[in-house]
Amino acid sequence: MAPGRVGVIRPVAVVGPTATGKSDLALDLAERLHGEIVNIDAMQLYRGMDIGTAKLPVAERRGIPHHQxxxxxxxxxxxxxxxxxxxxxxxxxxxxxxxxxxxxGGSMMYVQALLDDWDFPATDPDIRAKWEAVLEEKGVVIVHEALKQADPVAAATILPTDGRRMVRALEVVELTGRPFAASAPQIGEPRWGTTILGVDRETAELDARIELRTAKMFESGLLDEVHTLLGQGLRDGQTARRAIGYAQVLDFIDGEYDLAEAQERTFIGTRRYVRRQRSWFRRDSRVHWVNGADPDLVVQARAIVDEAAHSVVGE
Structure with a gap:
């Protein structure tokens, strides 16, 4: 246990919308809490997807071990x-x-899977493949219509453009005979007594940061990164090729629009995703919110973590 720590060790989760400054805060906390980082961004799981996911280079990880x-x-x-x-x-x-x-990280369902009581229904490769083929050949509108028929509640709650999640919902319904919501996570005390910090910023400021971040990705070689990944089978991946930024560059390569529009569509897609993240995490009453622009951000975050640790000791 690091010097100055009181009571049991509790994990700290730093969540919230993209581009709010979560990575820097996590590094600062890990330095102060004798910690190690566990990534919870789904697209950063992929080797070679570095620029488009804003993955922190090894040289900037301050010698702190990173996992996932x-x-x-x-x-x-x-x-x-x-x-x-x-x-x-x-x-x-x-x-x-x-x-x-x-x-x-900010991958919403991954956060719930890690911290909440969530047992996943079994999968069936044949059922999954059937609906993935429908998605690939006929598009998200047809898949959404099929989900409306099979599970109207799921169709109303899943974003109509989220093809992969709709496919999963159809698979679960067909496999279990029960609504998709029946397999939803049970929200309660976070696993391990984790303290959850949410980082956000004012909307206008965050939009400006997203626009700047998107521009830097394209200037730093996102197009070259995608070309490299194409040689490694990017088009064959069901998940990776649909990531924001990568999907838009692939459309540019395929002649759908020019590079400037690919950049603009990446910015718009990221901004839309940020709104979904904010809405999702704001519904979770367990999250302690901090302002990513606050000059005393680290001090405030550490105070929340320490207060949570002392509350465990006092129980």
Missing amino acids: LDVLDITETATVAAYQTAARADVEAILARGRTPVIV
Whole structure:
């Protein structure tokens, strides 16, 4: 246990919208809490997807161990269930070493899978393949219509453009005979007593940061990165090729529009995703919110973490 720590070690999760400054805060906390980082961004699981996911270069990780980065080939499908198993094992191992797991990222369902009581229904490759083929050949509108018929509640709650999640919902309904919501996570005390910090910023400021970040990605070689990944099978991956930024560059390569429009569509897609993240995380009453623009951000975050640790000692 690090000097000055009181009571049991509790993980810290740093969540919230993209581009709010989560990675820097997580590093600052890991330095102060004798910690190790556990990534919870689904696209950063992929090897070679660096520029478009704003993955922190090794040289900027301050010597802090990072887990759940670069663990998948781009032809593999990232799944919440597989992540849950692997990331929980990482957290348990970090705790066993007497260090603090600092969990950071904004992939919403992955956060729930790691921190909440969520048992996943079995999968059926044939059912999954059937609906993935429908998605590929006929598009999200047809898949959404099929979900409306099979499970109207799921169709109303899943974003109509989220093809992969609709496919999963159809698979679960067909496999179990029960609504997709029946397999939803049970929200309660976070696993391991994790303290959850949410980082956000004013909307106008965040939009400006997203626009700047998008521009830097394209200036820093996102197009070249996509060309490299094409040689590694990017088009064969069900998940990786649909990531924001990568999908738009692929459309540019295919002649759908020019590079400037690909950049603009990446910015718009990221901004839309940020709104979804904000709405999702704001519904969680367990999250302690901090302002990513606050000059005393680290001090405030550390105070929240310390207060949570002392509350455990006092129980």
